[in-house]
Amino acid sequence: MHLAYPAVLSALLFCTGLYGVLARRNAILVLMSVELMLNAVNLNLVAFDVWLSRAAKETLHSGQALTLFTIAIAAAEIGIGLAIVLAVHRNRGTADIDKLRDTAEGPEPEGPGTSAAEKAEAPA
Numbered sequence: 001m002h003l004a005y006p007a008v009l010s011a012l013l014f015c016t017g018l019y020g021v022l023a024r025r026n027a028i029l030v031l032m033s034v035e036l037m038l039n040a041v042n043l044n045l046v047a048f049d050v051w052l053s054r055a056a057k058e059t060l061h062s063g064q065a066l067t068l069f070t071i072a073i074a075a076a077e078i079g080i081g082l083a084i085v086l087a088v089h090r091n092r093g094t095a096d097i098d099k100l101r102d103t104a105e106g107p108e109p110e111g112p113g114t115s116a117a118e119k120a121e122a123p124a
Contacts, residue, residue, distance in 0.1 A: 017040060
């Protein structure tokens with residue numbers, strides 16, 4: 001098999017994952033898109049490892065070893081990320097990223113009882 005086929009498939013998977021990270025509002029779908037991007041990188045690592053092993057007589061298969069390391073890190077990342085998303089969903093009642101960003105900033109102090117000094121001390 002030629003190197004271009006897995007490279008093109010990897011590029012398409014990575015672009016799909018990047019679109020999912022940039023366009024989605026749900027935190028779980030963003031995590032799934034990050035996993036898709038990591039799998040695209042893993043496919044690229046294995047494809048280039050096989051391609052380079054044909055040129056060299058002695059190979060270390062470092063691309064495949066790095067892929068296993070990446071899979072282990074991705075499993076830990078999705079476990080911790082999902083735990084954080086579930087905890088935030090229990091506390092706030094939503095997994096929408098835009099709504100979570102708004103609630104994290106907090107309300108701005110306004111009104112007739114707010115002095116100029118309190119407005120200056122309020123975080124931006």
